Each structure stands twice: as structure tokens, then as C-alpha cells.
Amino acid sequence: MPKVSILTLSYNKGPFLAECLESVLAQTYPDWECIVVDDGSTDNTWEVAQAYAAKDPRIKAYHKENWGYAGLAATHNFALERASGALIAILDGDDLWPPERLAHQVPVHDDPEVVLSYGQFVFLTPEGHRPGATPPFRGSVPTSEFLKRLLVHQAECINVTLMMSRKALEAVGNFHQDGSNFADMPTNLRLAMLPGKVVYIPKTLGIWRQHAVQATRTVGAQVAEYNLMLCLRTLLDLPPEQRKAIGLEAADILRARYPMIADAYFAATRGALLRRDVNLARKLAHQLWFYGGPKRKLQALYARWAAPLGLTYEPILRFIDQAQGGMIRRNA
Numbered sequence: 001m002p003k004v005s006i007l008t009l010s011y012n013k014g015p016f017l018a019e020c021l022e023s024v025l026a027q028t029y030p031d032w033e034c035i036v037v038d039d040g041s042t043d044n045t046w047e048v049a050q051a052y053a054a055k056d057p058r059i060k061a062y063h064k065e066n067w068g069y070a071g072l073a074a075t076h077n078f079a080l081e082r083a084s085g086a087l088i089a090i091l092d093g094d095d096l097w098p099p100e101r102l103a104h105q106v107p108v109h110d111d112p113e114v115v116l117s118y119g120q121f122v123f124l125t126p127e128g129h130r131p132g133a134t135p136p137f138r139g140s141v142p143t144s145e146f147l148k149r150l151l152v153h154q155a156e157c158i159n160v161t162l163m164m165s166r167k168a169l170e171a172v173g174n175f176h177q178d179g180s181n182f183a184d185m186p187t188n189l190r191l192a193m194l195p196g197k198v199v200y201i202p203k204t205l206g207i208w209r210q211h212a213v214q215a216t217r218t219v220g221a222q223v224a225e226y227n228l229m230l231c232l233r234t235l236l237d238l239p240p241e242q243r244k245a246i247g248l249e250a251a252d253i254l255r256a257r258y259p260m261i262a263d264a265y266f267a268a269t270r271g272a273l274l275r276r277d278v279n280l281a282r283k284l285a286h287q288l289w290f291y292g293g294p295k296r297k298l299q300a301l302y303a304r305w306a307a308p309l310g311l312t313y314e315p316i317l318r319f320i321d322q323a324q325g326g327m328i329r330r331n332a
Contacts (some may be wrong), residue, residue: 011045
């Protein structure tokens with residue numbers, strides 16, 4: 001029985017799946033299995049999965065019909081039911097791992113109190129690699145501290161670096177999505193409510209690919225908005241003694257998450273202006289106004305005025321970049 005089960009879900013990620021699985025085969029830690037689930041793809045995902053299953057018996061390929069975004073947690077659980085490892089890791093079919101990923105992470109779970117661990121990640125974009133955000137802690141923290149940081153968006157816990165105790169995952173009823181289109185945040189919040197520890201490893205453990213076929217920035221803003229509602233509901237549903245222990249009020253979550261949601265709506269509004277989608281730009285600008293501070297409210301007003309005229313943020317952003325560059329050069 002392998003120590004680690006890697007869950008690799010792929011829906012129309014055939015062009016990237018071979019590179020993904022090669023990064024699994026390149027792991028210096030050998031005691032793993034990879035459960036590849038073709039989620040009803042219409043491209044060559046199934047052919048790639050079968051080829052790699054024939055290449056290495058640790059890779060096991062399964063095909064199922066697509067259950068849509070509403071079935072994402074069920075698809076994760078479909079993979080989990082076919083896995084046998086004591087540790088569970090997630091590697092989506094278009095993402096990558098560095099060769100030492102498992103070697104760095106598995107020993108952390110020798111401590112039976114560790115519920116989950118994660119680490120640094122980098123984005124892989126058409127322009128190259130850029131570092132992802134890092135949480136303001138290193139090493140081990142109690143799950144109560146991790147829960148607090150999750151609620152106020154200071155955990156930076158990304159699936160591509162995540163490893164979970166299977167025992168802990170089963171204790172919360174496996175993967176959940178709570179009516180959303182994703183399973184990571186609802187599941188992680190449940191794990192954070194268990195007794196135990198969470199460990200952050202200050203090494204690059206995953207490479208998160210960003211490309212055109214992923215969710216739009218509009219969806220990203222909606223996800224950020226949903227996370228706010230989910231975090232508020234989670235806090236309010238906590239037993240009084242647990243809520244007192246983490247020391248958070250609803251206002252703390254609002255203060256932490258409103259600027260992030262405003263940033264997401266600015267990016268979405270900018271994209272709508274570039275596409276000359278007048279109605280969407282004005283709708284998004286309304287949300288930008290609602291969540292944003294003074295700067296974002298000015299940007300929202302500009303967008304509502306500029307959209308019917310076919311104008312964008314780009315000339316203003318270029319001017320700001322040039323002005324800031326000039327100031328930096330003068331101060332150098």
C-alpha cells in the first residue's frame with residue numbers, strides 16, 4: 001500500500017497532462033500512487049492517462065462522465081474512493097511539481113497530529129514563472145491559528161502544494177463544496193476545525209499553471225465574494241468557546257476580505273472594458289464601488305463613464321507606471 005495517493009483530475013487538460021504526470025514520475029520520493037480521473041473530457045485526456053498508466057503501474061487511470069462544477073467535490077471523492085494512501089495530495093492535470101516535492105513534505109506527516117501541510121508555490125504563465133504569495137508564518141501552528149488565518153485570507157493555502165492526512169479528511173466527511181463551484185476552501189475550513197497542527201514548509205512545492213482556458217477574472221471575483229460569505233457563515237456557526245479562542249469577529253473578516261474582493265472586481269472590470277463589453281463593465285463597476293475604498297470607487301465611476309465611450313483603464317495605468325518609474329529614477 002503506497003504512503004501517498006495523488007489525486008489528479010483532468011477535464012480537457014490533455015495538452016498539459018503528460019507534462020503534469022512526468023513531474024510525478026520525476027519525484028525523488030517513490031512511495032506513491034497517482035489516481036488520474038478523466039472527468040468526461042472531449043480532448044485526448046483519456047488517451048494520455050491510459051498511456052501513462054501502461055507506462056508505470058503506480059499511475060491508475062479512470063474515466064467518468066462530467067458532473068459539471070456542481071459535482072467537483074463528488075469528483076474528488078470519486079478519486080479518493082479509489083486511493084489507498086494514508087496521505088492525500090492534489091495535483092490538477094495542468095499543474096506541476098518540482099522533483100523534491102514529496103521528499104520535503106512526507107516526513108512532516110510523521111507527526112500524527114499534523115492535519116495538513118503546504119508550502120510555497122509559483123505561477124506558471126505564458127510570460128514565465130512568478131512567485132505566489134506566502135503566509136505570515138513558518139513551521140507548525142495549531143489548527144485554530146490556521147483557521148483564523150484562513151478566515152481573514154492570510155493562509156495562502158493552494159491545492160497544488162497541499163497534503164492532507166486521510167484520517168483527517170475522512171473525519172470531516174471527505175471533500176465538500178457547499179453549493180459553490182470549488183472544493184478547496186469548504187474542505188480546508190472543515191479540516192482547520194479539527195484538533196491538531198498545520199505545517200507550512202518554506203520551499204517551493206508546486207507550480208500553478210495560469211492559462212486562457214481557466215476561469216475568467218469575473219469568476220475569480222465571484223469566488224472571492226463567495227469565500228467572504230463562506231467565512232462569515234463558518235465563524236458564526238462556530239461554538240462560542242471556539243470563536244472566542246480564535247479571537248475574531250465578523251467585522252475582522254469584512255475588513256480583511258473587502259479589499260481583496262475589490263481588487264478582483266477591478267481586474268474583472270478592466271477585462272470587460274478591454275473587451276468593449278459595456279453592460280458587463282458597468283455591472284462589475286457597481287460591485288467595485290460597493291467593495292472598494294476611495295481609490296476603487298473612483299475607478300468604478302470612471303468605468304461607468306468610460307464603458308459606453310469604448311475607453312479603458314490602460315492609458316491611465318500607463319501614465320501611472322511612467323510617473324512612478326520617473327519618481328524611482330529621480331530618487332535613485
